[in-house]
Amino acid sequence: MDISFKRDRNTLVVLIEGEIDHHTSKDARDRIDSKFIMEPVKNIIIDLSKVSFMDSSGIGLITGRLKKASSIGGTLAIKKPSKEVLRILKMSKIDSMIELDA
Amino acid sequence: MQPINKVKVEFLSKSSNEAFARVVAASFVAQADPSIEVLADIRTAVSEAVTNSIIHGYDEKEGIITMACTLYPELVEITIEDSGKGIEDIEKAKEPLYTSKPELERSGMGFTVMETFMDTLIIESSPGTGTRIVMTKQLGNG
Numbered sequence A: 001m002d003i004s005f006k007r008d009r010n011t012l013v014v015l016i017e018g019e020i021d022h023h024t025s026k027d028a029r030d031r032i033d034s035k036f037i038m039e040p041v042k043n044i045i046i047d048l049s050k051v052s053f054m055d056s057s058g059i060g061l062i063t064g065r066l067k068k069a070s071s072i073g074g075t076l077a078i079k080k081p082s083k084e085v086l087r088i089l090k091m092s093k094i095d096s097m098i099e100l101d102a
Numbered sequence B: 001m002q003p004i005n006k007v008k009v010e011f012l013s014k015s016s017n018e019a020f021a022r023v024v025a026a027s028f029v030a031q032a033d034p035s036i037e038v039l040a041d042i043r044t045a046v047s048e049a050v051t052n053s054i055i056h057g058y059d060e061k062e063g064i065i066t067m068a069c070t071l072y073p074e075l076v077e078i079t080i081e082d083s084g085k086g087i088e089d090i091e092k093a094k095e096p097l098y099t100s101k102p103e104l105e106r107s108g109m110g111f112t113v114m115e116t117f118m119d120t121l122i123i124e125s126s127p128g129t130g131t132r133i134v135m136t137k138q139l140g141n142g
């Protein structure tokens, strides 16, 4: 898995490439959280357009980052999930809490 | 029903083997020429079951996971088994959003995903003995 970051004003844009499972989500969580603390941002956008596989570990990863952003009054949005990724996201009902195509 | 083919693999409960198990199951099933959607469903369900053995069964300590895939004319049966701590209340474990490890950012959706993505799901488990998951998926006429 590869993660890269961009900053757009007060929003951290996270591009995840590859597979999100329990193995890779630990590293993703640590990297996103440290970047979120370092940068002067309060919102997070996670771009999932390059994610080729995601299981329910991805729900935990996204919900956890939503909590981080909310705790400082920010928002979290998801960008361009594939059909398969969207199916997992919808199952968890987090689609009612976040914007699914920012 | 007479099986067409069968594989059985044993691996350590390391998280890097989650991807390994998905690839093995998907490449085995690929010989039946299923749709891309069916393969994606199988990959996801296998990932959930193997991850559960690693995180919950063995509490992220070392143990052995066995995966067996059996191909029949119209379906595949996948068994994933650990000798870990087992599940006390299977009905509760199956509830959407229930997780015993919220501190690890688990979503509690693993069993719901397995149930939704596969056609049948059987959970056999007893505390102290381990857990066996048996799932089947119809392969369509490919």
Ligand SMILES: Nc1ncnc2c1ncn2[C@@H]1O[C@H](COP(=O)(O)OP(=O)(O)O)[C@@H](O)[C@H]1O
Residues within 6 Å of the ligand: A056, B048, B052, B053, B054, B056, B057, B058, B082, B084, B085, B086, B087, B093, B094, B098, B099, B100, B101, B106, B107, B108, B109, B110, B111, B112, B131
């Ligand atoms: N192989 C297993 N061994 C022991 N407990 C398990 C196993 N698989 C699942 N469980 C229990 O069932 C619960 C629900 O599993 P699941 O739906 O995959 O959610 P999650 O993995 O996110 O907790 C787990 O939190 C755990 O308590």
Ligand SMILES: [Mg+2]
Residues within 6 Å of the ligand: A056, B048, B051, B052, B106, B109, B110, B111
């Ligand atoms: Mg799980």
